[in-house]
Amino acid sequence: MTDQLIAPPAVEAPPASWWRNAVIYQIYPRSFADSNGDGIGDLPGILSRLPYLRDLGVDAVWLSPFYSSPQADAGYDVSDYRTVDPIFGTVADAEKLIAGAHELDLRVIVDLVPNHSSDQHEWFKRAIADGPGSPFRDRYHFRPGKGENGELPPNDWPSIFGGPAWTRVCDPDGTPGEWYLHLFAPEQPDFNWEHPAVRDEFKTILRFWLDLGVDGFRVDVAHGLVKEDGLPDVGHEAEWHLLGVGESPCFDREGVHEIYREWRKILDEYPGERIAVAEAWAPTLARVADYVRDDELHQAFNFSYLGTAWNVPAQRQMIDDSLAAMRVVGAPTTWTLSNHDVVRHSNRLLQTGDGEVAGRRPTAVDPVAGLRRARAASALMLALPGSAYLYQGEELGLPEVVDLPPEVRQDPAFHRATGQDGYRDGCRVPIPWSGTEAPYGFGPEGGGSWLPQPDSWAQLSVAAQEGVPGSTLELYRAALAVRRGMPALAPTDNLRWVPAPDGVLAFERAVEDEPVFRCTVNMSGRPVAVGRPGELLLASGALDGTADNVVLPPDTTVWWSIQD
Ligand code: BGC
Numbered sequence: 258m259t260d261q262l263i264a265p266p267a268v269e270a271p272p273a274s275w276w277r278n279a280v281i282y283q284i285y286p287r288s289f290a291d292s293n294g295d296g297i298g299d300l301p302g303i304l305s306r307l308p309y310l311r312d313l314g315v316d317a318v319w320l321s322p323f324y325s326s327p328q329a330d331a332g333y334d335v336s337d338y339r340t341v342d343p344i345f346g347t348v349a350d351a352e353k354l355i356a357g358a359h360e361l362d363l364r365v366i367v368d369l370v371p372n373h374s375s376d377q378h379e380w381f382k383r384a385i386a387d388g389p390g391s392p393f394r395d396r397y398h399f400r401p402g403k404g405e406n407g408e409l410p411p412n413d414w415p416s417i418f419g420g421p422a423w424t425r426v427c428d429p430d431g432t433p434g435e436w437y438l439h440l441f442a443p444e445q446p447d448f449n450w451e452h453p454a455v456r457d458e459f460k461t462i463l464r465f466w467l468d469l470g471v472d473g474f475r476v477d478v479a480h481g482l483v484k485e486d487g488l489p490d491v492g493h494e495a496e497w498h499l500l501g502v503g504e505s506p507c508f509d510r511e512g513v514h515e516i517y518r519e520w521r522k523i524l525d526e527y528p529g530e531r532i533a534v535a536e537a538w539a540p541t542l543a544r545v546a547d548y549v550r551d552d553e554l555h556q557a558f559n560f561s562y563l564g565t566a567w568n569v570p571a572q573r574q575m576i577d578d579s580l581a582a583m584r585v586v587g588a589p590t591t592w593t594l595s596n597h598d599v600v601r602h603s604n605r606l607l608q609t610g611d612g613e614v615a616g617r618r619p620t621a622v623d624p625v626a627g628l629r630r631a632r633a634a635s636a637l638m639l640a641l642p643g644s645a646y647l648y649q650g651e652e653l654g655l656p657e658v659v660d661l662p663p664e665v666r667q668d669p670a671f672h673r674a675t676g677q678d679g680y681r682d683g684c685r686v687p688i689p690w691s692g693t694e695a696p697y698g699f700g701p702e703g704g705g706s707w708l709p710q711p712d713s714w715a716q717l718s719v720a721a722q723e724g725v726p727g728s729t730l731e732l733y734r735a736a737l738a739v740r741r742g743m744p745a746l747a748p749t750d751n752l753r754w755v756p757a758p759d760g761v762l763a764f765e766r767a768v769e770d771e772p773v774f775r776c777t778v779n780m781s782g783r784p785v786a787v788g789r790p791g792e793l794l795l796a797s798g799a800l801d802g803t804a805d806n807v808v809l810p811p812d813t814t815v816w817w818s819i820q821d
Contacts, residue, residue: 284303307363324342601656666682698718
């Protein structure tokens with residue numbers, strides 16, 4: 258017997274505190290939809306595809322940066338925070354996009370990059386042009402070098418993208434001068450957040466975009482703004498990772514929280530619950546929770562979850578720990594499995610088994626097995642209490658592209674061997690919309706795509722999956738429809754575990770203490786028969802079974818309604 262899925266109930270989710278259980282879709286603008294055929298996605302392209310996102314059933318979109326930028330780090334090097342880069346469009350296009358999204362009941366979150374600017378930002382250009390003593394140098398971290406002639410960097414910090422975190426500048430007369438700090442690429446000088454002008458500037462940038470109608474911000478490197486006084490050495494031998502594993506003098510310093518308390522007041526001045534979500538890699542979940550205390554930001558990505566092994570004890574522990582950490586501050590958990598910086602979970606969860614985050618070279622996996630596990634993992638994530646972020650293309654089951662030739666790769670870390678990873682292009686390949694040949698509707702026919710799309714992507718396009726029962730796109734649509742329609746899935750802290758066979762994870766969600774929903778995940782690696790606790794709502798893979806039992810193949814998640 259093969260199971261038929263029942264249609265999800267149609268009930269509107271409550272509008273209050275929309276973000277506590279929202280599903281938010283990350284758009285990586287250069288890879289989403291290209292309206293003008295230059296091979297790079299843009300804002301008008303996104304506008305034209307908004308109905309797709311409404312039909313998918315997400316609540317909001319988060320757009321990676323589209324501001325003026327030399328694109329040394331794909332837009333995370335901003336030269337003007339109040340303009341749109343011509344490759345993406347204009348501020349008028351941004352306004353149209355925000356308005357268009359709102360018409361479809363989609364909220365819009367934009368990226369904010371406060372840790373560093375581009376080296377082409379007006380302030381940094383002045384800092385260089387004016388020479389030593391320029392007040393603009395105080396807005397960044399300029400220091401004299403060590404060594405007899407200042408030829409050594411001021412401290413031993415490494416850049417996340419490889420090499421030292423310092424670059425020496427030439428004075429206007431051409432002689433080697435001071436060094437400046439850049440935790441990322443040399444084209445991304447770090448701001449000095451002790452300087453009042455930096456603080457004021459970002460408050461006005463927040464207001465600029467809030468006035469334009471955005472519903473919130475994703476705060477890039479939210480844990481990095483404040484550095485330890487005196488920028489002390491860490492010691493080369495230290496087991497120190499810049500992305501928040503362990504203590505570091507440049508990440509997760511107490512001083513960042515004062516900044517977010519100020520920002521929260523600004524967000525709260527605006528109607529409609531404007532929010533901010535932190536990209537904060539902190540050593541513990543408790544430290545991540547500090548960013549979402551009720552007078553700070555609203556959400557913080559749960560990167561610990563993203564890196565959790567695919568097995569029952571590890572998943573259960575991480576889910577418990579995450580909910581417990583956020584419960585302390587009354588915040589929801591913000592789940593995510595993929596983004597533009599990490600190997601897509603359709604590869605990652607199979608590639609390492611331990612869900613390794615970033616910093617490693619992606620490898621090819623069996624695409625069928627990789628997708629099966631990714632679908633099961635997504636269905637698990639979407640059944641958990643709290644908010645969830647999806648990364649464009651995961652709803653199509655796109656795999657990581659592991660064989661991009663070196664000459665097309667654009668990740669700035671790629672050529673810096675000691676860097677964080679340099680392999681982030683593989684998750685950034687433009688997504689396929691339709692057709693049998695590249696660019697698969699990403700842009701006009703005959704146009705290209707800034708990274709080449711694999712030949713096999715014709716079968717993964719939106720058009721190829723739309724309306725096809727069992728397709729990954731239809732699985733996501735069904736999951737989001739159930740999530741929207743079931744009041745039991747709205748509360749952010751109503752999960753309880755239920756007994757399950759070895760290698761199977763099972764939990765329920767309750768309303769007024771009555772369980773009404775169950776999620777069962779088979780992580781055991783073999784088919785497992787489970788009793789039917791109610792009506793089947795969703796299955797991430799094909800099931801077999803009898804009237805009393807269903808047989809879950811390995812790496813399969815099912816959702817049940819257990820309402821009377
Ligand atoms: C962004 C990356 C970017 C880095 C520097 C991040 O965490 O997500 O894409 O390279 O910040 O801005």
